[in-house]
Amino acid sequence: xxxxxxxxxxxxxxxxxxxxxxxxxxxxxxxxxxxxxxxxxxxxxxxxxxxxxxxxxxxxxxxxxxxxxxxxxxxxxxxxxxxxxxxxxxxxxxxxxxxxxxxxxxxxxxxxxxxxxxxxxxxxxxxxxxxxxxxxxxxxxxxxxxxxxxxxxxxxxxxxxxxxxxxxxxxxxxxxxxxxxxxxxxxxxxxxxxxxxxxxxxxxxxxxxxxxxxxxxxxxxxxxxxxxxxxxxxxxxxxxxxxxxxxxxxxxxxxxxxxxxxxxxxxxxxxxxxxxxxxxxxxxxxxxxxxxxxxxxxxxxxxxxxxxxxxxxxxxxxxxxxxxxxxxxxxxxxxxxxxxxxxxxxxxxxxxxxxxxxxxxxxxxxxxxxxxxxxxxxxxxxxxxxxxxxxxxxxxxxxxxxxxxxxxxxxxxxxxxxxxxxxxxxxxxxxx
Amino acid sequence: xxxxxxxxxxxxxxxxxxxxxxxxxxxxxxxxxxxxxxxxxxxxxxxxxxxxxxxxxxxxxxxxxxxxxxxxxxxxxxxxxxxxxxxxxxxxxxxxxxxxxxxxxxxxxxxxxxxxxxxxxxxxxxxxxxxxxxxxxxxxxxxxxxxxxxxxxxxxxxxxxxxxxxxxxxxxxxxxxxxxxxxxxxxxxxxxxxxxxxxxxxxxxxxxxxxxxxxxxxxxxxxxxxxxxxxxxxxxxxxxxxxxxxxxx
Ligand SMILES: Cc1cc2nc3c(=O)[nH]c(=O)nc-3n(C[C@H](O)[C@H](O)[C@H](O)COP(=O)(O)OP(=O)(O)OC[C@H]3O[C@@H](n4cnc5c(N)ncnc54)[C@H](O)[C@@H]3O)c2cc1C
Ligand SMILES: NC(=O)c1ccc[n+]([C@@H]2O[C@H](COP(=O)([O-])OP(=O)(O)OC[C@H]3O[C@@H](n4cnc5c(N)ncnc54)[C@H](OP(=O)(O)O)[C@@H]3O)[C@@H](O)[C@H]2O)c1
Numbered sequence: 001x002x003x004x005x006x007x008x009x010x011x012x013x014x015x016x017x018x019x020x021x022x023x024x025x026x027x028x029x030x031x032x033x034x035x036x037x038x039x040x041x042x043x044x045x046x047x048x049x050x051x052x053x054x055x056x057x058x059x060x061x062x063x064x065x066x067x068x069x070x071x072x073x074x075x076x077x078x079x080x081x082x083x084x085x086x087x088x089x090x091x092x093x094x095x096x097x098x099x100x101x102x103x104x105x106x107x108x109x110x111x112x113x114x115x116x117x118x119x120x121x122x123x124x125x126x127x128x129x130x131x132x133x134x135x136x137x138x139x140x141x142x143x144x145x146x147x148x149x150x151x152x153x154x155x156x157x158x159x160x161x162x163x164x165x166x167x168x169x170x171x172x173x174x175x176x177x178x179x180x181x182x183x184x185x186x187x188x189x190x191x192x193x194x195x196x197x198x199x200x201x202x203x204x205x206x207x208x209x210x211x212x213x214x215x216x217x218x219x220x221x222x223x224x225x226x227x228x229x230x231x232x233x234x235x236x237x238x239x240x241x242x243x244x245x246x247x248x249x250x251x252x253x254x255x256x257x258x259x260x261x262x263x264x265x266x267x268x269x270x271x272x273x274x275x276x277x278x279x280x281x282x283x284x285x286x287x288x289x290x291x292x293x294x295x296x297x298x299x300x301x302x303x304x305x306x307x308x309x310x311x312x313x314x315x316x317x318x319x320x321x322x323x324x325x326x327x328x329x330x331x332x333x334x335x336x337x338x339x340x341x342x343x344x345x346x347x348x349x350x351x352x353x354x355x356x357x358x359x360x361x362x363x364x365x366x367x368x369x370x371x372x373x374x375x376x377x378x379x380x381x382x383x384x385x386x387x388x389x390x391x392x393x394x395x396x397x398x399x400x401x402x403x404x405x406x407x408x409x410x411x412x413x414x415x416x417x418x419x420x421x422x423x424x425x426x427x428x429x430x431x432x
Numbered sequence: 433x434x435x436x437x438x439x440x441x442x443x444x445x446x447x448x449x450x451x452x453x454x455x456x457x458x459x460x461x462x463x464x465x466x467x468x469x470x471x472x473x474x475x476x477x478x479x480x481x482x483x484x485x486x487x488x489x490x491x492x493x494x495x496x497x498x499x500x501x502x503x504x505x506x507x508x509x510x511x512x513x514x515x516x517x518x519x520x521x522x523x524x525x526x527x528x529x530x531x532x533x534x535x536x537x538x539x540x541x542x543x544x545x546x547x548x549x550x551x552x553x554x555x556x557x558x559x560x561x562x563x564x565x566x567x568x569x570x571x572x573x574x575x576x577x578x579x580x581x582x583x584x585x586x587x588x589x590x591x592x593x594x595x596x597x598x599x600x601x602x603x604x605x606x607x608x609x610x611x612x613x614x615x616x617x618x619x620x621x622x623x624x625x626x627x628x629x630x631x632x633x634x635x636x637x638x639x640x641x642x643x644x645x646x647x648x649x650x651x652x653x654x655x656x657x658x659x660x661x662x663x664x665x666x667x668x669x670x671x672x673x674x675x676x677x678x679x680x681x
Contacts (some may be wrong), residue, residue, distance in 0.1 A: 001629065002628070002629060016629055017628050017629050018625070018628070018629070019620065019622075019625050019628055021447070021621075021622040021625060022472070022622070023475075024471070024475075061447065061620070061621075061622075061637075064475060064476070064478070064479035065478070065479045065482035065483060066478055066479070066482070067478065067482060068482045070485075075482075089482070089483065
């Protein structure tokens with residue numbers, strides 16, 4: 001048994017760890033007694049990737065590419081390949097992942113199983129929208145290939161299926177063309193939700209990437225910075241001004257170095273480090289600002305932290321967001337930096353995909369036990385009332401009823417579950 | 433830019449070897465991947481082709497204990513041009529208990545861990561030493577540094593490679609070709625998959641490969657990977673017998 005945790009470090013639980021190595025032998029590897037679960041990089045915050053007392057099939061060694069067609073941008077690879085490795089391979093050849101989350105240290109399997117989204121959801125949807133085929137191995141020894149055009153029901157269950165339909169062993173992805181690694185970006189400070197929505201809605205047409213960081217301690221009278229970006233459409237490999245902005249960008253390093261720093265000061269510092277204005281920068285600091293701080297999650301100390309990410313339907317977004325931010329500010333328990341972004345008007349590919357039209361807010365809360373749980377229950381009430389949903393990839397505690405109301409296709413999903421797979425989250429929210 | 437490096441990897445499906453090969457192929461190379469199973473070799477080759485489309489990659493499956501096949505294979509590859517890097521990586525971690533009961537298992541383990549890599553070394557050194565250039569590396573193990581009750585069949589087999597490499601280093605001391613003996617510590621690969629769950633701290637194969645590749649570039653005669661094992665094994669080798677024999681390792 002080995003103690004395993006996830007990104008939120010809320011605890012460490014004993015698991016039987018069984019590494020998967022050879023994609024042709026996985027059916028045999030899965031044929032064991034007791035329940036198991038695939039585990040990628042454990043970059044999920046809560047318990048979606050944990051199976052305490054049971055088996056974890058680690059996929060990190062399923063890290064082979066299978067084929068890449070430089071003409072069409074079609075890439076086939078094993079499910080343990082990291083998004084970082086795909087970017088490193090593809091960008092110099094004029095291709096890039098069409099959708100990427102805020103860290104590149106996640107596996108392809110994990111990105112599919114949570115149907116992750118990026119800053120360009122309004123343009124290109126979620127990760128699953130760019131998967132054309134995947135292979136699923138089930139614990140009964142069967143194996144099936146599915147995609148949007150073949151076995152589409154299995155596909156829709158597996159995209160965002162939280163690993164519960166089987167183990168994904170390989171996937172075929174359609175990459176998107178880029179001229180190079182450069183983005184033209186703009187940073188705009190703003191005050192208040194009205195201004196945020198004006199910026200967000202007004203940028204959807206002309207900007208592919210949009211996101212904002214906000215300082216939550218200010219409540220709904222919030223201040224924040226709005227970031228937007230487009231791919232540079234020329235191939236020059238040298239940024240026009242100064243040194244590469246990859247080096248010029250300083251994420252909140254001091255937060256980690258000086259553990260005693262008051263969070264509010266940290267937020268202040270961080271917001272001020274991001275100079276307003278336009279620049280050309282490498283995709284990495286823009287997409288993955290936190291990846292340069294390995295293990296930043298440890299700054300929350302031994303008790304770990306919760307992330308609370310919800311999406312609120314467009315009609316309710318303003319009122320509900322105000323209420324959430326006020327509640328958070330009032331509680332003073334914590335989240336000092338939060339991410340706020342709008343999702344586009346599109347249907348997600350998975351039955352249990354998180355993205356839906358509306359606005360999404362992600363808040364970090366250091367784990368202070370009951371106090372933190374009580375706050376999140378108050379937030380649940382606001383999200384539930386607004387008809388919103390929470391993101392299982394970030395969750396360790398949502399009430400079953402909020403899950404059921406947030407994911408109306410749940411019943412449709414259940415028949416696709418693999419009887420030999422279970423997670424802490426599935427036991428909590430799906431009964432087994 | 434000169435010509436492409438010529439690289440031969442024996443036991444190319446080994447996880448450690450595969451990660452070393454990926455690093456070497458960050459610039460295009462001519463590579464021969466040798467293994468026992470065609471399909472497994474092709475999976476490794478496909479990955480390398482995606483990573484390094486300008487490289488020329490060939491796979492050959494042979495019987496690793498057949499001296500004639502080994503000689504022919506090595507002669508063929510050497511005939512195509514001087515070898516820059518040769519890595520001999522195959523090996524297997526036998527069940528010590530079983531080897532004690534079943535002499536066939538014991539012999540098989542020694543054959544694949546000792547005899548086979550030694551034959552490959554001999555064949556390769558015969559070309560590379562006189563060619564006066566290149567690196568010939570073989571993977572031994574920290575387990576070869578001192579016999580222990582829990583795995584001396586494996587350890588003894590690996591220690592043969594120690595002496596063999598030493599002998600070749602002596603023989604080719606004046607040659608530009610360097611012979612490197614690699615000694616990995618416990619690493620997360622298929623070989624140790626069943627140990628993963630025993631709470632044993634395993635190094636990441638990417639990190640181990642980095643250390644090996646750097647050591648080979650430098651032509652170090654002995655490469656511990658990760659490097660800390662040099663110190664640990666020095667202590668273990670020098671522990672007085674009356675203490676060592678009481679350790680449960
Ligand atoms: C700094 C940071 C920023 C983030 N930003 C974003 C963001 O912008 N958008 C977003 O959507 N998410 C974001 N995330 C969350 C992260 O992208 C997801 O949790 C992702 O799924 C993690 O992938 P992983 O490889 O670590 O998988 P794990 O966390 O190990 O597993 C996640 C789920 O995938 C399943 N799984 C893994 N591999 C397989 C497989 N081969 N077959 C079947 N199931 C499998 C697991 O069982 C589990 O249910 C962020 C996380 C961090 C730490
Ligand atoms: N992992 C560790 O902790 C560790 C520590 C010290 C030393 N080592 C040594 O490192 C080397 C590489 O091992 P690894 O960790 O990368 O493990 P691995 O991935 O399991 O590789 C083992 C390799 O040996 C080959 N092999 C085994 N038996 C064979 C046989 N009878 N004939 C031909 N080939 C055979 C395998 O071929 P197939 O793919 O066809 O099975 C595979 O290529 C080995 O020499 C091992 O002893 C490993």
